[in-house]
Amino acid sequence: xxxxxxxxxxxxxxxxxxxxxxxxxxxxxxxxxxxxxxxxxxxxxxxxxxxxxxxxxxxxxxxxxxxxxxxxxxxxxxxxxxxxxxxxxxxxxxxxxxxxxxxxxxxxxxxxxxxxxxxxxxxxxxxxxxxxxxxxxxxxxxxxxxxxxxxxxxxxxxxxxxxxxxxxxxxxxxxxxxxxxxxxxxxxxxxxxxxxxxxxxxxxxxxxxxxxxxxxxxxxxxxxxxxxxxxxxxxx
Numbered sequence: 001x002x003x004x005x006x007x008x009x010x011x012x013x014x015x016x017x018x019x020x021x022x023x024x025x026x027x028x029x030x031x032x033x034x035x036x037x038x039x040x041x042x043x044x045x046x047x048x049x050x051x052x053x054x055x056x057x058x059x060x061x062x063x064x065x066x067x068x069x070x071x072x073x074x075x076x077x078x079x080x081x082x083x084x085x086x087x088x089x090x091x092x093x094x095x096x097x098x099x100x101x102x103x104x105x106x107x108x109x110x111x112x113x114x115x116x117x118x119x120x121x122x123x124x125x126x127x128x129x130x131x132x133x134x135x136x137x138x139x140x141x142x143x144x145x146x147x148x149x150x151x152x153x154x155x156x157x158x159x160x161x162x163x164x165x166x167x168x169x170x171x172x173x174x175x176x177x178x179x180x181x182x183x184x185x186x187x188x189x190x191x192x193x194x195x196x197x198x199x200x201x202x203x204x205x206x207x208x209x210x211x212x213x214x215x216x217x218x219x220x221x222x223x224x225x226x227x228x229x230x231x232x233x234x235x236x
Contacts, residue, residue: 013220015046021054029058029065034096038070038083038103043151066096070103073151076221077186077213077232078110112232113145113156113172115165116225117191143168145230147176166199169231170206181235182210188230190217195229203231 021037028035037055042048048071055067070086072079082103089102119142143157143165156172159165177183185203189196196214204212217225 013223015050018050018053018057021051022057025054025058025065025067026061029062033064034066034068034099036068036070036086036090036096036099036103038072038079038086040075040079041073041146041151042071043073044075044153068096068100070100070107071151072103073107073149074110074112074146076112076114076146076217076230077188077215078112078146078234080186080213081110081184081232081234082106106234108149109234110232111145111147111173111176111234112230113143113147113169114188114225114228114230115143115159115162115169116141117227119226141165143172145172147172162195166202166229169199169229170203173203173231173233174207177207177233178235182208183233183235184211185209186213186215186232188215188217188221188228188232190222190225190229191227199229199231 025035025037037051039045039047039051048069051069055069058065058067070082072082074082085106086099086103089099094102140158140160142155143159144153145156146153147156148154157168159168185200185207187196187200187203189199193214193216196216200212200214203209217228217230222228
């Protein structure tokens with residue numbers, strides 16, 4: 001990640017092509033007769049469209065395979081949790097219809113909240129909430145996320161300094177967590193694991209977490225966000 005940030009944000013990302021999806025679907029169809037593909041919010045990326053087109057390409061070659069493309073209406077670890085729970089359903093032997101239903105049931109429940117050091121990466125990607133741009137200009141760090149199941153990145157607040165930003169993440173998370181229910185939690189970091197550990201320790205000291213992951217952001221995510229810490233979660 002240090003090499004990436006040294007490039008001063010001079011990177012770009014693009015969705016996989018329909019042909020890329022078709023190749024993966026074709027390979028999977030050699031071993032499976034049903035495929036569920038869960039993708040990042042179609043409001044943020046062309047991935048859903050490309051996957052759907054890839055599905056049609058395979059349908060022409062192999063009409064016997066059943067492929068379902070699911071718009072997660074989210075991103076980050078929230079998308080990861082949709083995938084994890086859906087994979088668990090598949091491994092449990094559920095039908096493709098049941099597996100898709102698990103994904104659709106998860107989508108409105110998963111949330112994520114992010115504290116950003118700077119908005120220059122998100123502005124460049126075209127995904128910054130309007131009011132968040134003002135926050136960056138004023139030197140106030142915005143807290144953004146996806147908590148309303150709209151498929152769009154939302155402006156959730158502002159904070160001065162990293163500690164206040166972490167406290168704001170915890171405050172926002174509690175607003176969306178059902179009391180008395182254990183939380184499945186995923187913490188992300190970009191610029192060193194210490195920030196992720198600090199957020200994890202703060203949240204887990206306040207909230208009963210049944211399942212906890214601590215993971216770095218992928219370079220694709222970091223290219224749109226820059227240095228961040230993030231918390232994705234859901235309750236069953």
